[in-house]
Amino acid sequence: MSPIREGARQVMAWLHGWTGLLLGHVLFLMCFAGTLSVFKPEIGRWMRPEAVATAAPVDAIAAATDWLSKNTVDSTGWYLTAPDGRMNTVEAGYDSGGVYLYRALDPVSGAPVARETMGGEFFYRLHFELQLPYPWGRLLASLAALMMLVALITGIIAHRRIFRDFFTFRPAKGQRSWLDGHNALGVMSLPFHLMITFTGLVTLASLNMPWPITANYGEDLAAMYQAFTPGAVNRPLAEKKAPLAPIAPMLREAGRRFGGTAIGRVYVVNPGDTAAVVTVFRSDAGQIAYTPGEISFDGATGRVLSDWTETRPALKTYNTVYGLHMARFAPGLLRWLYFLGGAMLTLTIATGLVLWVVKRRERAPLSIGNRLLERLNAGAIAGALLGSVAYLWANRLLPLDLPARADAEVSIALWSAGIAVLAGLALRPTIAWPTLLGLVALGCAGAALLGLGISGFAQWAMDLVLLAAAAALMLIVIRQVRALRAPVAPRRARTRATA
Structure with a gap:
């Protein structure tokens, strides 16, 4: 391979790593909440078990x-x-x-x-507003999505064996295992990742690029909306x-x-x-x-x-792009594929954040910044999961006549996530990960049991998903605990791993 091409790949790999890192935790939260939003109506229905009536x-x-x-x-x-x-x-x-x-x-x-309750609307709003005042949450989400698009494109350019690594996973190999997992998750649904990121940017185009609106309409937003509709x-x-x-x-x-x-x-x-x-x-x-x-x-x-x-080609194109991102048209199977693609993108971001630390630990002792990032990874990633579970628990346990009940549910979710972040910063990562993920697993199982206790099997699908998530997380926790108790093997000489 020519030195010029290899140098270009190294630059792309550097840019890929930094764009994914700078707002990585924001991207994880956005993708996690967006993945749950695929089933926004179903989550809302689970969170309102007393509402059983139907009408045309x-x-x-x-x-x-x-x-x-x-x-x-x-x-x-x-x-x-x-x-x-x-x-x-x-x-x-x-x-x-x-x-x-x-x-x-x-x-x-x-x-x-x-x-x-806000039901699934909470996750939908969290996905693109990040629970921040308008327009700051949307601006931050837009910036994070732009970085995500850059990270995807640079990752494709930097990846020399993109199709080969699709089928490659070597467990228990440290950095290589994390890299294999990161690559496989990113490649398996790469078209979806590109589509959902680009269409998400387009939905916020008026915030990303307000200058055409200003040039044509100035401050007269009413005239702009009238022209659009x-x-x-x-x-x-x-x-x-x-x-x-x-x-x-x-x-x-x-x-x-x-x-x-x-x-x-x-x-x-x-x-x-x-x-x-x-x-x-x-x-x-x-x-x-x-x-x-x-x-x-x-x-x-x-x-x-x-x-x-609407018959104008430009507006029909925009409406189609917006509809692709929202996925309201998707039938059952396609909706689950959207969910799977979102989950894989969320895991791609999470493994990338962990890989950043693992790669540098195998080179040399971690710097203060990377040690902080290692702890922040545990708190932020597990915190998003724990906050979501706390939201479901609050929905089931808060009194029905509590004033501002919906706001209380959201507050409990945010405080729980914040406490998890602090716990991740305070505890050693080897303790923080199994502790926090174990709490999430128990929370998922408890939420499912609470759901069955109130609504019976009326919303069994979500209860089943919660129980499956609890089982998967508990397996991860068990493996982490076993690794913590295992004797430490002598450090081997580092072998170079290439993306």
């Missing part, structure tokens, strides 16, 4: 709007997602008395379900009270105009005013492209104001 989408939305019209004060808008085969409640975002709320509404009564109807508040017209006929008319396709989301802007607008969106489950069309109605009279379907 039209009837459920009608019940929800009826309840909202009677129980909200000075609301500016209701943003509803209709139930489907995966979710039986109506997801509702609305404001009342100046406070914005997110609730799951019963599809029959329209009232909030007994167990207030010319079928949207925006009317100022008339400040004249008027009841909302029966919404069921509007929804049926929208379904007819959609060609029989199920309705997805329903927005009611200025409810209770003569300028109210009801906008109905086609369900995203029937096509890859996200929100291909919408129909708007006069909220006070029920007449059609706008019937619009």
Whole structure:
């Protein structure tokens, strides 16, 4: 191989390592939460075991709007997602008395379900907002995704035996084992990794590259949104009270105009005013492209104001890219493949972070920075898992009538993850890893048993996944404990390992 090519590979390997390291723990959290978000409706359903009623989408939305019209004060808008085969409640975002709320509404009564929780929405928001205020969380997630894309591309260039290493794994070989695992996880679903990273960047394009919007529209964001969705109807508040017209006929008319396709989301802007607008969106489950069309109605009279379907090639391309990332179109098997690909990307990041430390330990004693990173790896990686398990436990154990119950669940998740990070920093890694992963394994098993105790076998699929995760983690813990008790072998001379 020519010196120039070998030198280029070394530069790419250096860039691959550093781009993966700098925001590696943020990337791990993003990918872990995004992987769980593939089953956001199913997680939400598990976390609301009392909500067992079902209703047709039209009837459920009608019940929800009826309840909202009677129980909200000075609301500016209701943003509803209709139930489907995966979710039986109506997801509702609305404001009342100046406070914005997110609730799951019963599809029959329209009232909030007994167990207030964000459900799977927590993982979905954590994936791209990182529980930080707008826009800082999204900006950090966008920067991390950009680094992830650079790491993937440089990893491909630096990898000399990308197809051979697909089939190579040598256990109990120290650095070589970690490198084999990292390579195999990265290569086996490389097309998915590239797709999900690139499409994730595109979804945040307005934050990544705001200059075209500024150049064309300046500070007039309303004009920009109108250009992107010319079928949207925006009317100022008339400040004249008027009841909302029966919404069921509007929804049926929208379904007819959609060609029989199920309705997805329903927005009611200025409810209770003569300028109210009801906008109905086609369900995203029937096509890859996200929100291909919408129909708007006069909220006070029920007449059609706008019937619009996106046909512009650039916007259809964007909608398709966005839909590929969200995967709402994916049927059962493809959804599990998305989950598997996300899990492999998450493990690729985790093994890369561990490999950084293992590689340097075999060369020489670790520096202070790398010793800190070694401990941070244990705390951050296990902490994300432990926080998620604590979130499920909080959902089952907190009193149903606790004020701000959903916020309390999230707080418990974040505090548990933070305590795990501190424990990882305080304990030796050989102690921290089995201790924290053992707690996660016990937590998964306990959450599954709590789930079975409350809802029986109604949500058995998630309980089974939790039990499988507990078993897999416990096997890892047992192996770590055995390695800790084994006599230390004399250090062998280091053999060079190449990526």
